[in-house]
Amino acid sequence: MPAESSTLGQPTRALDTAGRAFYQWRMANIQDDTLASRISRVLAERIISGALSPGARLRQDHVAEEFGASHVPVREAFRRLEAQGLAVSEPRRGVRVASFDLREVREVAEMRAALEVLALRHAVPNLTPAVLDRAEAATAAADGASDVRSWEEANRAFHRLILEPCAMPRLLASIDDLHAASARFLFSAWRSSWQPRTDHDHRAILAALRGGNGDEAAAILGRHVQWIGRTPVRNESGETREIFSIVG
Amino acid sequence: MPAESSTLGQPTRALDTAGRAFYQWRMANIQDDTLASRISRVLAERIISGALSPGARLRQDHVAEEFGASHVPVREAFRRLEAQGLAVSEPRRGVRVASFDLREVREVAEMRAALEVLALRHAVPNLTPAVLDRAEAATAAADGASDVRSWEEANRAFHRLILEPCAMPRLLASIDDLHAASARFLFSAWRSSWQPRTDHDHRAILAALRGGNGDEAAAILGRHVQWIGRTPVRNESGETREIFSIVG
DNA sequence: CCTCAAGAAATTATCTATAATTTTTTTTCC
DNA sequence: GGAAAAAAAATTATAGATAATTTCTTGAGG
The missing domain is CATH 1.10.10.10 (Winged helix-like DNA-binding domain superfamily/Winged helix DNA-binding domain)
Structure with missing residues (x-):
């Protein structure tokens, strides 16, 4: 060198x-x-x-x-x-x-729910106030995002932050791959448009974690990740059809 | 051609x-x-x-x-x-x-529990008596196995049979990879020796499925997969240490 | 006798070249 | 004019060759 x-x-x-x-x-x-x-x-x-x-x-x-x-x-x-x-x-x-359809969107959502809940359960004992503060900041960033890309980045950061302390590398790698799949669906649905939103689930999860209620946090996370959004999209020939994508 | x-x-x-x-x-x-x-x-x-x-x-x-x-x-x-x-x-x-330790054995067991339970829940509505009969045959084959290899093969067949009807390819692929990891641990623990056993869990799962009780079957499967066996193993220098491996 | 450094051997990562297969285009025949 | 067949082009899969890096071996010095 x-x-x-x-x-x-x-x-x-x-x-x-x-x-x-x-x-x-x-x-x-x-x-x-x-x-x-x-x-x-x-x-x-x-x-x-x-x-x-x-x-x-x-x-x-x-x-x-x-x-x-x-x-x-x-x-x-x-x-x-x-x-x-x-x-x-x-x-x-x-x-x-790879192509994808509604079946696969659902599959990825359910896998994420199962694995993220598992990860959160193991992360809970290792969560520090500092980590939760950073997760809160990520939520704020997501709420303030003006486009899909930055929203997705902030959202992914939130999930990563609260799950990483589980210290299970294989599990985290699987979750990362599923996040990538989720992001594909998300970007395909909200190609250019994006309506800012306040993520109440994220805040509820943080509140539960701060209150030491890991089970409740896990339950909310499980539901949250399976939330599938429907967006009407107009294709080349002018027809509209609904596109489904994971939002959590 | x-x-x-x-x-x-x-x-x-x-x-x-x-x-x-x-x-x-x-x-x-x-x-x-x-x-x-x-x-x-x-x-x-x-x-x-x-x-x-x-x-x-x-x-x-x-x-x-x-x-x-x-x-x-x-x-x-x-x-x-x-x-x-x-x-x-x-x-x-x-x-x-890749090397592995007790931490990873546990991680794989927990991931399998989470994902196999998910798969079973979706498989239940599609399970036919014919599939359950084949699963029963696989259980019998496992009980009659005289070595680890054939036990593992029969065991894997049982799990595959009852989960495949979920028709979620990505989920099944992940489970396959986890089974491969499990088998590694299993073979490393029971290298040459193998004591035949009767798999009561498998039979209980089948009974629950036949009785239309999917939730109970899923609960037993979840516990079953996380069963970690301990085996004393003697290494080259004559010391004995315990090796842990998933058995379900 | 052990530690560290220099040289040799082995190994990885990459590129260029070639054979086999698939896809596209052109041509022929009805 | 359209379907089938033949030829051409593109593309994949693999092999063989080369430069750069790492690991192993050997030897000198403390």
Whole structure:
């Protein structure tokens, strides 16, 4: 590390700051260093946001060219997207963006309810006032959000904050994947429009947690996550149909 | 398909049978045709059975040579194992068989409880007497099993049978992955020894389902899956320690 | 005898090239 | 003009080769 070690010849305080910055940079890159994972993250982002529509073909050479890479890391990225349920692959016939329907929206909502309730139950004993304060801030951010993207980010932060203290990595990873699926549905429903709302469930959950009532918090969370919103959407041919999406 | 089409020049009945056999063969191979998936399945089998121990390095060139392949499909197989939680990869430092401890055993047990209960609730309305009979047969097979492998297979069949009618593919896939993790723990605990047992829980679940009492069945299943067995195991240096593993 | 450093071997990550398959386009025949 | 067949183009899957990194081995110094 020749470029970085030059910063080490400085006063102690500066060294600490620079050292930490470098460490964080290393962490951010080390655990996700390979081309394959960077490609898979970018593609996942596009699928979730709706920039890549359901059923769209992902052609390895095109993706490779776009990223200035060969198709070997691209294929690895595809395998990862497949495992996350964001893409489907048919041998020798290529990879497509996974499609979804109301059945799957419901399925994801129910899985989230089951797993988030489990996570919250284990998180409760480890919850600190500091964490709850940050969760409250996330709720406020969600209420003040003016577009879907920022609302989703704040909402996800809220759930992550109160669940993370469960310290069950496998469970949290599964929940993350389900959140990604939820976000896909959400963005597809509220493509451009978004009406600000006050999330009473989040506040009720926080109140229950502050009052030491973990069971009640878990019960509200379970219902909250299964809340499925209906939005009328007008398609290209001018017909309107309802799109369903998880909102919690 | 030159070899197969030759079978088509036969009487109608024979054509049907041969045609179906060919179709099934195609199905079995088409949806899992690539070298990468075959390699990942074989490696998964070895990790689950314990033939590959936790922490063991998986070297892409060695695996490639063993399968008479190049390392490109091997790397794709690695990404899949990673997503299933059977392997962990550190960029530029290779892939290792995932290790596990009591914490993870508990985590998997609780996730299975949450998700299998959810699946059963949705399966109940679609359960037929025929399915329950097959589940009963699986239970009998488990009780009569003389080794861990066959017990695990029969046990897994029982769970699959009663949960499959929920018709929630994503949920079932998650449960499958958790079963694989459970089997790892199980095989590591009961490596060679196995004491036959009668599974009263399975019979109680079936009785409740036959009696139309879905809630009771779900409650028993939830407890059943979380049953963690303790086995004293002697390691290389002669010390004994307890190994915990899911049994349900 | 142990620790640390330099060199050698092995291993990973990537790219370029090639064979096989699928999809698209063009052509032919009715 | 439209359906079927043949040819062309695109695309996937795999192999072989190369650069960069890590791990192992060996040797020097304390």
